[in-house]
Amino acid sequence: MTALLTLIGVVLFVLGILVSVGLHELGHMLPAKAFGMKVTQFFVGFGRTVWSTKRGETEYGIKLIPAGGFVRIIGMIPPAKGQDPTKVRKANTGPIQSMVENARSAEYETIDAADHGRLFYQKVWWKKLIVMASGPLVNIAIAFVLFGGLFMLYGANVAQTTVATVTDCVIPASQASADRKCQAGDQVSPAKQAGFQVGDRIVSFNGTAIDSWDQLTPLIRANTDKPATIVVERDGRQATLQTTTIVNQVREDAGSDKFVSVGFLGVSPEQKVERQDFGFVVDKMGELTVATLKALANFPEKLVGVAKSIVGGDRDQDSPMSVVGASRVAGEVASNNDLTGGERVAFLVSLLASLNLFLALFNFIPLLPLDGGHMVGAIWEGIKRGVAKLLGRPDPGYVDVAKLLPIAYVAASVIVVMGVLLVIADIVNPIRLFNG
Numbered sequence: 001m002t003a004l005l006t007l008i009g010v011v012l013f014v015l016g017i018l019v020s021v022g023l024h025e026l027g028h029m030l031p032a033k034a035f036g037m038k039v040t041q042f043f044v045g046f047g048r049t050v051w052s053t054k055r056g057e058t059e060y061g062i063k064l065i066p067a068g069g070f071v072r073i074i075g076m077i078p079p080a081k082g083q084d085p086t087k088v089r090k091a092n093t094g095p096i097q098s099m100v101e102n103a104r105s106a107e108y109e110t111i112d113a114a115d116h117g118r119l120f121y122q123k124v125w126w127k128k129l130i131v132m133a134s135g136p137l138v139n140i141a142i143a144f145v146l147f148g149g150l151f152m153l154y155g156a157n158v159a160q161t162t163v164a165t166v167t168d169c170v171i172p173a174s175q176a177s178a179d180r181k182c183q184a185g186d187q188v189s190p191a192k193q194a195g196f197q198v199g200d201r202i203v204s205f206n207g208t209a210i211d212s213w214d215q216l217t218p219l220i221r222a223n224t225d226k227p228a229t230i231v232v233e234r235d236g237r238q239a240t241l242q243t244t245t246i247v248n249q250v251r252e253d254a255g256s257d258k259f260v261s262v263g264f265l266g267v268s269p270e271q272k273v274e275r276q277d278f279g280f281v282v283d284k285m286g287e288l289t290v291a292t293l294k295a296l297a298n299f300p301e302k303l304v305g306v307a308k309s310i311v312g313g314d315r316d317q318d319s320p321m322s323v324v325g326a327s328r329v330a331g332e333v334a335s336n337n338d339l340t341g342g343e344r345v346a347f348l349v350s351l352l353a354s355l356n357l358f359l360a361l362f363n364f365i366p367l368l369p370l371d372g373g374h375m376v377g378a379i380w381e382g383i384k385r386g387v388a389k390l391l392g393r394p395d396p397g398y399v400d401v402a403k404l405l406p407i408a409y410v411a412a413s414v415i416v417v418m419g420v421l422l423v424i425a426d427i428v429n430p431i432r433l434f435n436g
Contacts, residue, residue, distance in 0.1 A: 002335045009334025009348065010327045014066055016352045017323060018044055020142055021069040024359070027138035028071045028131055028371075029058075035127045038118040040110065041072035067323055067419075073131070074111055075119025076374065077104055077402045104402055121398045125382035132374040139360035144285055146353035151276040151284065154346050159213035159269035163200045163232075166191050167266035170248055187246065189266030190228070194243035196267055200232040213269045220245055221262035228265070288354070292361050295320075307421060309429045317431060322419060325426030326355060332433060368401065368408035377401040 022044045032039050038057065043049075045063030052061025111119070120128065150156075169186035202210050205219045206229055220228075223245045230241045248264035276284075295302075302319050309315035321329070333339065333347045366372040381399040388396050 002337075005335035006331035009344075010331040012334075013327050013330035013348060013352065014323075016348075017327075017355065018066050020139065020352070020356050020359070021045075021066075023138050023142060024135045025069045025071045027134040027136075028073070031127075031134050032071070032073050032120075032131045035123055035131065036118055037120055037123065037131070038074040038111070038115055039071060040074060041070070043071075044069040046070075073120050074108075074115065075121045077405070078119075078121035078398055078400055079104055079108065080400065080402075125378045125385065128378035129375055129382075132371045132378065135371055136360040136363040139356040139363070143353045143357040143360065144281070146349050146356070147285060147288075148278070148281045150346055150349050150353065151281050152278070153275070154342060155273040155275040156280070156284075157271040158274045160272050161202045161210055161213055161216065162270040163196055163198055163202065163267045164270040165268045166196045166198060167268075168192055170246065170264060170266065190243040190245050190264065191266035194228075194230065194241040196232070196241065197234065200234050200239075203231040203233055203238060205230050220265045223263040224261070226263070285357075288357060289361070292354075292358055295358075296361060296365075303418060303421065306425045310421075310425050312429075315425065315429050315431060317433075319425075319431065320422060321431060322422035322426050324423050325430055326351060328426065328430055329433060367411050368404050369412050373404070373408065374401065377404075 025042060025044065029039055029042055040058060042058055042060045043052075043063050044061075045066050046068055047064040050062045050064055052059050054060070116122075120131075167189040169182035169192075170189050171182070171186065202216060204210055205216055206223065208215075208219060210216050224247045226245060228243050228245050230243070232239055232241060243265070245263040245265050247261050299320060302316070305313070305316055306319050309319070330348055330351060333344055333351075336344065339347070363371040364375075366376040368374065377399045384396045384399070388394065
């Protein structure tokens with residue numbers, strides 16, 4: 001039964017990824033067709049074609065490797081200025097120039113004079129921008145809908161003012177791990193000294209009435225090496241506990257590698273799933289967007305840790321994963337009997353939503369071959385043409401993004417290497433959310 005649930009979890013997650021990819025590409029294709037651009041292919045996946053059908057001038061299909069997709073809009077690589085797009089030549093002048101001209105040649109093998117005016121590069125800059133931005137914007141919309149449904153229909157874990165655990169000793173965050181236990185020489189936690197018990201409901205902290213855990217946390221953090229008087233409710237009666245919150249090293253934010261010195265008590269809250277409103281979804285999406293951008297900034301550093309884990313090092317729980325790793329996690333969650341059915345579905349929805357948000361922000365990186373690279377080209381074209389018009393100068397024409405192809409090939413090679421590295425790590429030393 002466990003194996004079956006694992007398989008179901010993996011299959012459902014992969015299907016979710018394929019649907020997300022298909023909708024992303026649909027986000028590119030629909031405005032492209034609406035603006036009269038020529039779209040010849042719409043595929044989900046890469047590699048060998050599994051199935052395809054042609055409708056009008058566009059071939060739709062599925063390929064073997066479910067690791068992405070593409071829409072072929074003719075004319076995304078423009079001809080050289082002044083060159084007839086139907087007579088693009090192959091170059092043999094040098095390796096870089098040859099690379100660019102051969103790419104131009106391949107782009108225009110299937111076009112003829114009848115396609116004039118329908119090529120991507122011939123369209124006004126803002127239409128190009130809409131076409132390229134619509135793909136990742138669809139992923140953001142998917143993430144918003146999934147997170148919205150999750151938080152508003154199922155709920156989100158909300159920290160209560162009731163104590164769930166009492167820490168026995170003080171362990172700096174820089175040393176904290178699943179295997180790190182209290183050792184001789186570790187300082188007894190202030191909460192343990194004060195006599196906290198699981199189930200205590202915190203009523204006040206140093207005279208301030210406590211209504212939520214979010215209200216309590218900054219009070220504890222600001223109370224560095226100072227006496228603390230905490231009133232708790234225990235078995236229907238109030239009790240006053242005395243201690244001194246010590247200074248400890250904790251992570252600045254969840255998943256952050258930066259540590260800060262703050263007051264430390266040594267209790268953690270009970271969590272309860274509560275339905276949220278639309279405002280919570282908006283705020284949460286903002287928080288997750290910032291966290292994802294930070295993760296992208298730290299990606300190269302994290303990748304070094306992933307590489308080390310392949311040869312036997314420990315792998316961080318918050319290290320990046322490939323689609324293989326994410327699918328394996330989905331299967332692990334689906335088959336975990338310690339979770340309720342609702343918790344399993346909620347986790348899988350959250351995982352898929354997070355993946356969509358990551359894909360959107362990753363594609364916004366202003367570098368070819370990503371969508372952001374073409375968006376920058378369109379914006380730069382708009383600026384150049386706008387300035388020229390304002391100054392009464394001749395129209396400079398389209399921006400020749402083909403000149404950036406050598407950089408694009410390097411970037412694509414790096415992306416492929418990173419993807420292969422993550423897949424190997426997810427096979428050799430996968431992230432495990434649960435023991436075993």
